[in-house]
Amino acid sequence: xxxxxxxxxxxxxxxxxxxxxxxxxxxxxxxxxxxxxxxxxxxxxxxxxxxxxxxxxxxxxxxxxxxxxxxxxxxxxxxxxxxxxxxxxxxxxxxxxxxxxxxxxxxxxxxxxxxxxxxxxxxxxxxxxxxxxxxxxxxxxxxxxxxxxxxxxxxxxxxxxxxxxxxxxxxxxxxxxxxxxxxxxxxxxxxxxxxxxxxxxxxxxxxxxxxxxxxxxx
Numbered sequence: 001x002x003x004x005x006x007x008x009x010x011x012x013x014x015x016x017x018x019x020x021x022x023x024x025x026x027x028x029x030x031x032x033x034x035x036x037x038x039x040x041x042x043x044x045x046x047x048x049x050x051x052x053x054x055x056x057x058x059x060x061x062x063x064x065x066x067x068x069x070x071x072x073x074x075x076x077x078x079x080x081x082x083x084x085x086x087x088x089x090x091x092x093x094x095x096x097x098x099x100x101x102x103x104x105x106x107x108x109x110x111x112x113x114x115x116x117x118x119x120x121x122x123x124x125x126x127x128x129x130x131x132x133x134x135x136x137x138x139x140x141x142x143x144x145x146x147x148x149x150x151x152x153x154x155x156x157x158x159x160x161x162x163x164x165x166x167x168x169x170x171x172x173x174x175x176x177x178x179x180x181x182x183x184x185x186x187x188x189x190x191x192x193x194x195x196x197x198x199x200x201x202x203x204x205x206x207x208x209x210x211x212x213x214x215x216x217x218x
Contacts (some may be wrong), residue, residue, distance in 0.1 A: 001197070005050055009056070009179040010107070013110070015058065016102070016184050017181065022079070024062070037119035037217040037218060038081065038174065038217065038218050039081065039135075039136070039215055039216065039217040039218075040079050040081050040215075040216050040217075041078060041079070041080060041081070041082070041086045041213050041214065041215055042078065042079045042080075042086060042214045043073060043074065043075075043076050043077070043085050043086055043090060043211070043214070044079075044212045044213065044214050045094055046210075047072040047207060049071040049072070049092060049210060049211040049212075050067060050068075050071060050209070050210045051067060051068040051092075051094055051207065051208070051209050051210075052065065052067045052069050052207075052208045052210075052214075053065065053066055053067065053205055053206065053207050053208075054205065054206040055201070055203040055204075055205050056201075056204055056205075057110040057188075057192040057200060057202070058192065058194035058195065058198075058200055059196050059198055059200055061202060061204075062194075063206075063210070065083070065099065065101070065178050066099060066100055066101030066102065066163065067099075067100050068094050068095065068098050068099055069097065069099075069100055070094075070095035070097075070098035071090065071092060071093070071094050071095070071098075071099040071174075071209070071213045072093045073090060073091070073092045073209075074090070074091060075089055075090045076089045076090040076091075077089065077128065082135065083131075083134075083135045083138070083164060083213070084100050084132055084133050084138055084140070085131075085132070086101055086164075086213065087131040087140055087157065088128060088129075088131050088140075088166070089127070089128065089129075090127070090128050090212075091125070091126065091127045091128075091181075092095070092126050092209060092211075093123055093124075093125050094123065094125070094126075095122065095123060095188070096111065096121060096122055096123060096124060097111060097115075097122060099111060099115075106188070106191075108182065109166065109187050109188060110184060113180075113183045113184045113186070114180045114181070114183060114184040114185045114207075115181075115185040117179055117180040117196045118146065118147040118148075118180050118182075119147050119148035119162055120175070120211045121147070121149055121180075124140045124146045125144075125145045126143060126144045126145065126146070127142060127143050127145055128141070128142045128155075129138050129141055129142065129152075133158070135158065135159055136158070136159055137156070137157065137159070138156075138157050138160050139154065139157070140155050140156075140161040140166070141153070141154055141155070142155055142166075142168075144170070144175075146175045146177070147176055147180065148174045148176075149174075149176055151173045151174050151175060153168050153170060154168065155167060155168040159213070161215075162212055162213050162214070163185070163210055163211070163212055163213070164211055164212075164213055165208060165210045166208070166210075167206075167207070167208050167209075168206075168207050169204060169206050169207070170204070170205050170207060171203050171204055172203040172205065173203045173205075176205065177203060181196075181201055181202075181203050182201075184201060184217075185199060185200070185201035188201070
Protein backbone atom coordinates (compact mmCIF):
# COMPACT_ATOMS: atom_id res chain seq x y z
CA UNK A 1 0.00 0.00 0.00
CA UNK A 2 2.80 2.34 0.94
CA UNK A 3 4.54 1.58 -2.36
CA UNK A 4 1.33 2.33 -4.24
CA UNK A 5 0.93 5.72 -2.52
CA UNK A 6 4.55 6.53 -3.28
CA UNK A 7 4.05 5.69 -6.96
CA UNK A 8 0.90 7.82 -7.16
CA UNK A 9 2.71 10.73 -5.49
CA UNK A 10 5.62 10.49 -7.96
CA UNK A 11 3.22 10.32 -10.90
CA UNK A 12 1.35 13.38 -9.65
CA UNK A 13 4.61 15.32 -9.33
CA UNK A 14 5.74 14.30 -12.82
CA UNK A 15 2.46 15.31 -14.46
CA UNK A 16 2.41 18.53 -12.46
CA UNK A 17 5.90 19.47 -13.69
CA UNK A 18 5.05 18.48 -17.24
CA UNK A 19 1.95 20.68 -17.29
CA UNK A 20 3.82 23.60 -15.81
CA UNK A 21 6.58 23.24 -18.41
CA UNK A 22 4.05 23.06 -21.22
CA UNK A 23 2.25 26.14 -19.96
CA UNK A 24 5.50 28.11 -19.81
CA UNK A 25 6.53 27.02 -23.28
CA UNK A 26 3.18 27.67 -24.97
CA UNK A 27 2.57 31.06 -23.38
CA UNK A 28 3.91 33.74 -25.72
CA UNK A 29 3.57 37.46 -25.67
CA UNK A 30 1.12 38.57 -28.29
CA UNK A 31 2.51 41.67 -30.01
CA UNK A 32 0.25 44.67 -30.14
CA UNK A 33 -1.23 45.32 -33.52
CA UNK A 34 0.15 48.33 -35.32
CA UNK A 35 -2.52 50.97 -35.47
CA UNK A 36 -2.90 52.25 -38.98
CA UNK A 37 -3.25 55.99 -38.95
CA UNK A 38 -5.67 57.72 -41.27
CA UNK A 39 -4.09 60.83 -42.78
CA UNK A 40 -5.48 63.71 -44.77
CA UNK A 41 -3.59 66.15 -46.98
CA UNK A 42 -4.04 69.72 -48.09
CA UNK A 43 -1.95 72.37 -49.79
CA UNK A 44 -0.54 74.89 -47.34
CA UNK A 45 -2.26 78.28 -47.80
CA UNK A 46 -0.18 80.31 -50.23
CA UNK A 47 2.38 77.57 -49.95
CA UNK A 48 5.94 78.58 -50.56
CA UNK A 49 7.64 76.31 -53.04
CA UNK A 50 11.03 75.87 -54.62
CA UNK A 51 11.87 75.33 -58.28
CA UNK A 52 15.22 73.89 -59.29
CA UNK A 53 16.35 73.62 -62.90
CA UNK A 54 19.24 72.22 -64.89
CA UNK A 55 20.04 73.46 -68.38
CA UNK A 56 22.72 72.03 -70.67
CA UNK A 57 25.60 73.56 -72.63
CA UNK A 58 28.50 72.26 -74.80
CA UNK A 59 28.32 69.38 -77.27
CA UNK A 60 28.57 66.76 -74.50
CA UNK A 61 25.73 68.34 -72.49
CA UNK A 62 27.32 69.73 -69.34
CA UNK A 63 24.66 70.70 -66.82
CA UNK A 64 24.25 74.19 -65.35
CA UNK A 65 21.86 74.30 -62.38
CA UNK A 66 19.98 77.01 -60.55
CA UNK A 67 16.67 77.87 -58.96
CA UNK A 68 13.88 80.44 -58.74
CA UNK A 69 13.46 82.07 -55.35
CA UNK A 70 9.90 83.37 -55.79
CA UNK A 71 7.38 80.63 -56.48
CA UNK A 72 3.76 80.48 -55.36
CA UNK A 73 1.56 77.39 -55.23
CA UNK A 74 -2.20 77.34 -54.64
CA UNK A 75 -5.53 76.87 -56.37
CA UNK A 76 -6.68 73.70 -54.61
CA UNK A 77 -8.33 74.27 -51.21
CA UNK A 78 -9.58 70.70 -50.79
CA UNK A 79 -8.70 68.27 -48.02
CA UNK A 80 -8.33 64.63 -49.04
CA UNK A 81 -6.87 61.30 -47.98
CA UNK A 82 -5.29 61.07 -51.44
CA UNK A 83 -2.37 63.25 -52.50
CA UNK A 84 -3.43 62.91 -56.13
CA UNK A 85 -6.71 64.69 -55.31
CA UNK A 86 -4.79 67.57 -53.75
CA UNK A 87 -2.55 67.92 -56.78
CA UNK A 88 -5.52 68.07 -59.15
CA UNK A 89 -6.28 71.69 -59.95
CA UNK A 90 -3.30 73.09 -58.07
CA UNK A 91 -1.46 75.96 -59.74
CA UNK A 92 2.00 77.49 -59.60
CA UNK A 93 3.47 80.81 -60.60
CA UNK A 94 7.22 81.30 -61.10
CA UNK A 95 8.68 84.81 -61.06
CA UNK A 96 11.54 84.55 -63.55
CA UNK A 97 13.29 87.66 -62.21
CA UNK A 98 14.03 85.70 -59.04
CA UNK A 99 16.40 83.39 -60.91
CA UNK A 100 19.49 82.29 -59.00
CA UNK A 101 22.25 80.35 -60.77
CA UNK A 102 24.82 81.30 -58.10
CA UNK A 103 26.42 83.64 -60.61
CA UNK A 104 25.04 87.19 -60.65
CA UNK A 105 26.55 88.04 -64.03
CA UNK A 106 24.93 84.96 -65.57
CA UNK A 107 21.61 85.73 -63.85
CA UNK A 108 21.53 89.17 -65.48
CA UNK A 109 22.20 87.65 -68.90
CA UNK A 110 19.53 84.98 -68.47
CA UNK A 111 17.00 87.58 -67.36
CA UNK A 112 17.73 90.04 -70.16
CA UNK A 113 18.64 87.82 -73.11
CA UNK A 114 16.54 84.72 -72.43
CA UNK A 115 13.38 85.67 -70.54
CA UNK A 116 13.61 89.18 -71.98
CA UNK A 117 13.26 87.65 -75.44
CA UNK A 118 10.01 85.91 -74.49
CA UNK A 119 6.44 87.13 -74.54
CA UNK A 120 5.32 87.71 -70.96
CA UNK A 121 8.74 86.57 -69.84
CA UNK A 122 8.34 87.80 -66.25
CA UNK A 123 6.29 84.76 -65.28
CA UNK A 124 5.91 81.05 -65.97
CA UNK A 125 2.59 79.58 -64.87
CA UNK A 126 1.24 76.06 -64.63
CA UNK A 127 -1.86 74.12 -63.63
CA UNK A 128 -2.18 70.40 -62.94
CA UNK A 129 -5.09 68.95 -64.90
CA UNK A 130 -4.76 65.27 -64.01
CA UNK A 131 -3.05 63.21 -61.32
CA UNK A 132 -2.99 59.52 -60.52
CA UNK A 133 -1.00 57.49 -58.02
CA UNK A 134 -0.50 56.63 -54.36
CA UNK A 135 0.42 58.82 -51.42
CA UNK A 136 4.06 58.01 -52.18
CA UNK A 137 4.49 58.16 -55.95
CA UNK A 138 2.45 58.90 -59.04
CA UNK A 139 2.13 60.75 -62.31
CA UNK A 140 0.35 63.90 -63.32
CA UNK A 141 -0.20 66.17 -66.30
CA UNK A 142 0.21 69.93 -66.20
CA UNK A 143 -0.50 72.78 -68.54
CA UNK A 144 2.63 74.94 -68.61
CA UNK A 145 2.42 78.45 -70.02
CA UNK A 146 5.59 80.21 -71.14
CA UNK A 147 6.41 82.64 -73.97
CA UNK A 148 2.68 83.04 -74.63
CA UNK A 149 2.36 79.30 -75.37
CA UNK A 150 0.50 76.76 -73.24
CA UNK A 151 1.52 73.12 -73.59
CA UNK A 152 0.82 69.88 -71.77
CA UNK A 153 3.67 68.38 -69.72
CA UNK A 154 3.91 64.91 -68.18
CA UNK A 155 5.34 64.95 -64.65
CA UNK A 156 6.24 62.43 -61.94
CA UNK A 157 5.49 63.13 -58.29
CA UNK A 158 6.97 61.76 -55.09
CA UNK A 159 5.97 62.40 -51.48
CA UNK A 160 8.38 62.43 -48.55
CA UNK A 161 6.92 63.42 -45.21
CA UNK A 162 5.08 66.68 -45.85
CA UNK A 163 6.87 67.55 -49.09
CA UNK A 164 5.58 66.73 -52.55
CA UNK A 165 8.02 67.01 -55.48
CA UNK A 166 7.17 67.18 -59.17
CA UNK A 167 9.82 66.42 -61.78
CA UNK A 168 9.90 66.67 -65.56
CA UNK A 169 12.12 67.50 -68.53
CA UNK A 170 10.94 70.09 -71.04
CA UNK A 171 12.11 71.05 -74.51
CA UNK A 172 11.95 74.84 -74.93
CA UNK A 173 11.31 74.43 -78.65
CA UNK A 174 7.77 73.31 -77.74
CA UNK A 175 7.17 76.80 -76.34
CA UNK A 176 8.69 78.56 -79.36
CA UNK A 177 11.78 79.16 -77.26
CA UNK A 178 14.43 78.64 -79.93
CA UNK A 179 14.95 82.39 -80.43
CA UNK A 180 15.35 82.92 -76.68
CA UNK A 181 17.84 80.04 -76.50
CA UNK A 182 19.82 81.49 -79.44
CA UNK A 183 19.72 84.96 -77.84
CA UNK A 184 21.22 83.69 -74.59
CA UNK A 185 23.76 81.53 -76.38
CA UNK A 186 24.94 84.57 -78.31
CA UNK A 187 25.78 86.61 -75.21
CA UNK A 188 27.31 83.54 -73.51
CA UNK A 189 29.04 82.20 -76.62
CA UNK A 190 32.48 81.73 -75.09
CA UNK A 191 31.08 80.09 -71.95
CA UNK A 192 29.15 77.61 -74.09
CA UNK A 193 32.08 76.66 -76.31
CA UNK A 194 33.62 73.23 -75.81
CA UNK A 195 36.86 71.62 -76.92
CA UNK A 196 35.36 71.06 -80.35
CA UNK A 197 35.04 74.84 -80.81
CA UNK A 198 31.24 74.70 -81.05
CA UNK A 199 29.12 77.02 -78.92
CA UNK A 200 25.96 75.15 -77.95
CA UNK A 201 23.07 75.76 -75.55
CA UNK A 202 20.54 72.92 -75.57
CA UNK A 203 16.76 73.50 -75.43
CA UNK A 204 16.33 70.69 -72.86
CA UNK A 205 15.78 71.69 -69.24
CA UNK A 206 15.20 69.44 -66.21
CA UNK A 207 12.72 70.93 -63.73
CA UNK A 208 11.95 70.02 -60.11
CA UNK A 209 9.14 71.72 -58.16
CA UNK A 210 8.82 71.06 -54.43
CA UNK A 211 5.92 72.26 -52.28
CA UNK A 212 4.78 71.63 -48.72
CA UNK A 213 1.63 69.76 -47.76
CA UNK A 214 -0.41 70.02 -44.60
CA UNK A 215 -0.58 66.45 -43.32
CA UNK A 216 -2.89 65.50 -40.43
CA UNK A 217 -3.01 61.94 -39.10
CA UNK A 218 -5.42 60.44 -36.57
